Amino acid sequence: MVSEFGRPMGGRIREVMQGSQVSNNYWRGISAALTGFIMMLIFVWCCSGCAGPGGTAADRIGSRAGFEKTFLRTREFTLTAFWRSSQSGVPLNLYIEGDGAAWISRSWRSDDPTPRDPVALALAALDPGPNVACLARPGQYAAPGSPRVDPAFWSDRRFSPAVVAALGEAADLLLAKTRAKGVNLIGYSGGAALAVLLAAQRDDVLSLRTVAGNMDPEAVNRHHRVSPLAGSLDPMDAAMQIRDLPQLHFAGTEDAVVTPFAAGNFIRRQGGDEQRIVIVPGAGHGDGWRERWRELLGRPLF
Numbered sequence: 001m002v003s004e005f006g007r008p009m010g011g012r013i014r015e016v017m018q019g020s021q022v023s024n025n026y027w028r029g030i031s032a033a034l035t036g037f038i039m040m041l042i043f044v045w046c047c048s049g050c051a052g053p054g055g056t057a058a059d060r061i062g063s064r065a066g067f068e069k070t071f072l073r074t075r076e077f078t079l080t081a082f083w084r085s086s087q088s089g090v091p092l093n094l095y096i097e098g099d100g101a102a103w104i105s106r107s108w109r110s111d112d113p114t115p116r117d118p119v120a121l122a123l124a125a126l127d128p129g130p131n132v133a134c135l136a137r138p139g140q141y142a143a144p145g146s147p148r149v150d151p152a153f154w155s156d157r158r159f160s161p162a163v164v165a166a167l168g169e170a171a172d173l174l175l176a177k178t179r180a181k182g183v184n185l186i187g188y189s190g191g192a193a194l195a196v197l198l199a200a201q202r203d204d205v206l207s208l209r210t211v212a213g214n215m216d217p218e219a220v221n222r223h224h225r226v227s228p229l230a231g232s233l234d235p236m237d238a239a240m241q242i243r244d245l246p247q248l249h250f251a252g253t254e255d256a257v258v259t260p261f262a263a264g265n266f267i268r269r270q271g272g273d274e275q276r277i278v279i280v281p282g283a284g285h286g287d288g289w290r291e292r293w294r295e296l297l298g299r300p301l302f
Contacts, residue, residue, distance in 0.1 A: 055141050058082070058118045065125035067134075070177075071143040074169040076162050077153075080141035081174060082121060083133035088179035091206055094171060095124040095134040096198075098189030098212075102154040106226055113139045113154035119286050120188040123211065126293045131180040135170055137191070138163060152231065158190060159217065159232035164197045171198070182206045189258060189285065190214050192249075193235040196266075199245060200238035207301055208247040212285050214258045215239075215249070215266035223259065239269035246301035247276055252283025275302040 062069055067082035085092075100115035114136075124134040137158070139149040153163060171183060184207045187195030192213025199205040214220050215235045221228050249267065251260035263277050270276075278299060282288050289296075 055114055057116070058114075058121055058136075058141060061118060061121050061125050067125070067132075071146070072170045072173045074166040077138045077149060077166045078143045078146040079138065079166060079170045080136040080143060081133055081170060082124065083131075083174055083178065085131045085178035085180065087130035089181050090130055091182040091184050092131045092133060092171075092175055092178050092180035093124070093127050093129045093184045093186060094174065095120040095127075095132075096167065096185070096187045096191030096195050097121065097134060097136050097140060098191050099154065099158065100137065100140050102158070106224075109151055109155050111151070112142075113137065114141055117286050119211070119289065120186070120191055122290055123186070123188065123293050126290065127297065128294070129184075131178045133174045133178065135167060135174075137194075138166065156229050157231040159193050159197065159229065159235070161233060164194060164201065164233065167194055167198055168201060171202075175204075185209070186211070187213055190217075193217060196235040196238050196242065197233055200241040205242075205245065208242065208245055209297075209301075210247075210249045210263070211289055212252060212255050212258050212283075213249055213266075214262055216262045219265055220258055220262055223261075236266060236269055239266055243270045248278060248299055248301050249276055250278050250280055250283075250289075250296055252280050252285065252288055254282055254284040254288070257285040273302060 059069065062082040065084070067084050070081050070083065072079045072081055097115060097118060097120040100113040101110050102113045104110050121134045124132050138153040142149070153160065157163065175183070183202070183205050185195040185199055185205055186209045187193070188211045192210035192215055195208060195210060196215055199208050217232070218228055218234060218236070249263040251263045253260070260277070260279055267273060267276050278296070280288065280292065280296070283292070
């Protein structure tokens with residue numbers, strides 16, 4: 001058979017088939033390579049999820065600071081803590097971590113709230129005090145084999161009575177481990193709200209410091225146009241209860257997450273002692289604190 005171009009049709013068909021075969025082989029190779037690459041990414045993602053990039057960072061920070069990592073079993077949760085102690089009978093400087101990676105987006109809740117950048121732990125590592133500890137929040141740096149935490153406890157119920165009670169139990173366990181007497185509370189971001197709520201319930205809290213603290217969650221959520229928390233306590237309701245407690249609240253001029261108005265609202269609820277607010281130029285929500293922390297930590301309380 002001859003084609004209209006004067007070439008044997010059979011040869012033309014063989015050429016087309018051979019060309020098609022080469023093309024198919026080429027795309028099969030590309031497909032296999034892409035599949036392998038995707039599988040590698042999935043593997044890396046799974047491994048990083050198991051080991052936890054935030055967990056790795058925290059372990060590194062803790063190790064350099066001479067902290068011991070421990071898991072504290074409370075009635076409701078098993079909480080992770082980093083701590084060191086060198087002198088009994090003196091106060092424990094207890095840091096409470098922020099919300100961490102609680103949300104992937106405004107409407108998409110994370111499966112693991114472990115912070116990628118553990119700011120409270122980094123600040124604790126810079127604390128020169130003899131007894132220092134940092135408490136993680138429910139679900140953060142989960143202990144191997146521990147029961148899965150309901151994600152509500154790092155979203156709507158993150159400031160719930162159950163969480164505050166668990167932090168209180170963990171504080172008691174750390175006081176026993178360190179043989180410390182009295183607690184200086186330092187809360188970062190959402191950990192500041194919990195520090196306020198914890199201070200209002202305990203009689204051994206000596207002072208309170210907050211860093212980029214969300215002490216007015218309702219106003220902060222309204223500012224970001226997200227729904228209010230359901231099932232959480234409001235630290236604003238505890239403002240008057242701790243009015244006589246020595247305290248200081250640090251807010252950054254560049255913080256777009258928890259702007260300084262949150263600290264301002266809290267202080268106004270207490271009666272308006274503006275000495276209790278320190279506005280830190282250039283500090284954002286997570287950056288600008290480490291390099292200044294020792295100086296800030298030495299500021300007098302009011």
